[in-house]
Amino acid sequence: MSQGAIERRGLMLVLSSPSGAGKTTISRELLARDGGLVLSVSATTRPMRPGETEGVDYVFMDQARFDEMVRDGAFLEHATVFGHCYGTPRGPVEAALDEGRDVLFDIDWQGAQQVAEEAREDLVSVFILPPSTEELERRLHTRAQDSDDVVRARMAKAADEMSHWAEYDYIVVNEDVEASVAAVRSILEAERLRRERRIGLHDFVEVLRRGS
Ligand code: 5GP
DSSP states (O other): OOGGGSOOOOOEEEEEOOTTSSHHHHHHHHHHHOTTEEEOOOEEOSOOOTTOOBTTTBEEOOHHHHHHHHHTTOEEEEEEETTEEEEEEHHHHHHHHHTTOEEEEEOOHHHHHHHHHHHGGGEEEEEEEOSOHHHHHHHHHHHOOSOHHHHHHHHHHHHHHHTTGGGSSEEEEOSOHHHHHHHHHHHHHHHHTOGGGOTTHHHHHHHHHHTO
């Protein structure tokens, strides 16, 4: 029997990092290479950036709609980041987990803390660090989708964001995208084999023990 044939609960893979550490590229690569992983698309009140697509990068909404979803308990977690609201819609995550799929979250440390409070046993959290301050600054400027003011604000926030590194299960220093993607895939592969998630193991072993 293959590993995948034994029933297991889906896991929630949270990736956090300061802006510019390469998290978005790593997420995209993980999703492209792993058919069992689906992305949780967050809702946000921030304006759409050039190149972003509604419903793919985010579900963009006004403050009134966001507040309504908070009141309805429609978010698994939500937080204010850089003055805008972000939240993870609960429904699609629960549907994916029920199907035994794993869900990737690109959320900040506040979101990771809330997911840990709700479902610690299903959470695998990874914090991505840039290799140096210079490289972080360079990447933020190269991206150039934000104004200089926003880049400056994000550099200042990066120090705060990075202070939460010790709350995560795994730390990946993103020197090289390929190596970082490989590291996160190894984490995922090992976490999928954890005994606690493999709810079909009990029956599988019983059959082995009976010898039939
Ligand atoms: P950006 O506006 O650059 O796309 O994202 C800014 C920050 O918000 C990133 O650190 C990102 O991880 C975080 N973020 C995006 N979506 C969510 C969400 O649904 N919940 C939380 N807590 N943070 C989010």
